[in-house]
Amino acid sequence: MSHSNDHSLLSNHHLNAEFLIAIANGANLEDFNLPTNGKNTADVNGLLIDILKGKCEVKLTRKMNKRNVNGYWVNAPETVLPTKEKYYVSRPDLPKKFIETKNCNEFTDRHYLSMGLVFLNPEDAIANANAMCLIDPGPVP
Numbered sequence: 483m484s485h486s487n488d489h490s491l492l493s494n495h496h497l498n499a500e501f502l503i504a505i506a507n508g509a510n511l512e513d514f515n516l517p518t519n520g521k522n523t524a525d526v527n528g529l530l531i532d533i534l535k536g537k538c539e540v541k542l543t544r545k546m547n548k549r550n551v552n553g554y555w556v557n558a559p560e561t562v563l564p565t566k567e568k569y570y571v572s573r574p575d576l577p578k579k580f581i582e583t584k585n586c587n588e589f590t591d592r593h594y595l596s597m598g599l600v601f602l603n604p605e606d607a608i609a610n611a612n613a614m615c616l617i618d619p620g621p622v623p
Contacts, residue, residue: 546606548622549598551613556622557606559598563591570607572599574614580607 547558563569563585570580571594582604585591594600601607609619 546623551610552616554609554613554619556609556613556619557601559595559606559610560600560602561595563595563600567602570601570604572601572607572611572614574611578608579611580604 548555549558550556559572560569567585568582569585570582573579573581580601583591591600599607599610601610606622609622612619
């Protein structure tokens with residue numbers, strides 16, 4: 483097996499482990515974008531068995547949580563960021579509606595997190611800022 487295949491296999495095992503741990507800790511299957519692999523999505527047990535047996539290359543992503551801001555549904559903000567991770571802060575007072583910054587685990591980062599203004603992409607920060615200003619953010623994925 484080549485080095486890239488080894489890495490891919492390890493990545494998939496890591497994602498599978500994260501998924502199974504989340505399920506064991508009470509996460510709902512509806513919280514994840516599960517691959518169907520040509521199977522009926524109702525056959526969740528079969529999918530879980532395939533994951534456990536390693537028959538399935540799973541690249542799971544957690545669905546974004548939503549929140550209602552002034553009657554508009556937008557993606558929920560982040561609550562924890564890895565150190566040195568780039569993030570975006572909703573700023574309805576600015577023309578761009580956001581600022582881009584880096585998490586240095588300082589007071590400002592913790593303050594933005596506590597205010598619910600931190601997002602991992604500018605689109606979510608803009609949608610949140612628009613909703614704060616009573617502007618329809620449009621469809622939110």
